[in-house]
Amino acid sequence: MTAARRQGPIKEPLETRIKQAAREAGFDIARFVSASRVPDRHDALARWVGEGKHGQMGWMEDTLERRGHPASLWGDVKSILVLGQNYGPEEDPLAALERKDEAAISVYARHKDYHDLIKKRLKRVARWLVAETGCEVKVFVDTAPVMEKPLAEAAGLGWQGKHTNLVSREFGSWLFLGSIFTTLDLAADEGERDHCGSCRSCLDICPTKAFPAPYQLDARRCISYLTIEHKGVIPLEFRKPMGNRIYGCDDCLAVCPWNKFAARTAEEAFHTREALRAPLLKDLARLDDASFRTMFSGSPVKRIGRTRFLRNVLIAIGNSGDVSLLPEVKSLLEDEAPEVRAMAVWALGELGTSEEVVAEKERLMSSEEEADVLAEWARIGG
Structure with a gap:
């Protein structure tokens, strides 16, 4: 018997098997980034908060020291698995703005809360990874103090466009993100470069002029912030521009030319609930x-x-x-x-x-x- 037969079949590289486990859990894309390769965003974030552009989102200030870099959140992290789930809508969200007697609800909120499903899937992949390697892991989705979009850009899922949101060449504007921090030293994928070029569609369409410059957002002027995070009476100057948007705003996402490559999500949990289609x-x-x-x-x-x-x-x-x-x-x-x-x-x-x-x-x-x-x-x- 040869040595190869005695050892059994050769396994695929660990990174390949992890990505396969992610696909089996239901994710549409999974890529790796080394924690040491992630740019430290602390100073930029501190300036943004210092200028008050976070509005009433006090937790941004409270968790500032932990948000700037993955190692600030967990010192033992070596590699990060960044995962994406397509939630592409079946129709152009901008069409809802023309139906003035109906409410326009942001695409991500027209179905069950994505946090629950994404976190369950992250935990499934994390359990497999721990069982396979014995490593330590931490799982994060949105509500944790993790700057997911810079992580996703460094891992190559997409890039932060001029509207500061993630843009994917494959999924356009429609990716839910989650991440698994691990003590494993895994081979990193190539990051994604900016493909916005001279396009200003996302900046020009904003009804409240929430972008003082490309790649900068003043949350205090953003309809998503105003309808969701802002407490109290909404300032007069923003009421007319809100139109019929009652929860969130998809304008800068929906207008992106890269959406021509996007497809409706196959995940039934992210299909629009009939009651929320055009209430x-x-x-x-x-x-x-x-x-x-x-x-x-x-x-x-x-x-x-x-x-x-x-x-x-x-x-x-x-x-x-x-x-x-x-x-x-x-x-x-x-x-x-x-x-x-x-x-x-x-x-x-x-x-x-x-x-x-x-x-x-x-x-x-x-x-x-x-x-x-x-x-x-x-x-x-x-």
């Missing part, structure tokens, strides 16, 4: 807390709560030009949440006649009202 604003405005929680069970939308949600819906109603939605506006003038009442006043001013404004103001306005509500009444007059 009517009038129906959304009627949701109480229980029905809101039921409708958005398992969806990322649920985490902003009914108050912020209705704030956004009322802005969309005010922008609709549809006077048939006035009954919904008037019913929310007496909502228990001040920011909902404030945006109901704004929507009344957009859709109602001067006589309707006067009548509602006389019926409801009180000197004991919240400052934000009083300010809206004062602004629309009557």
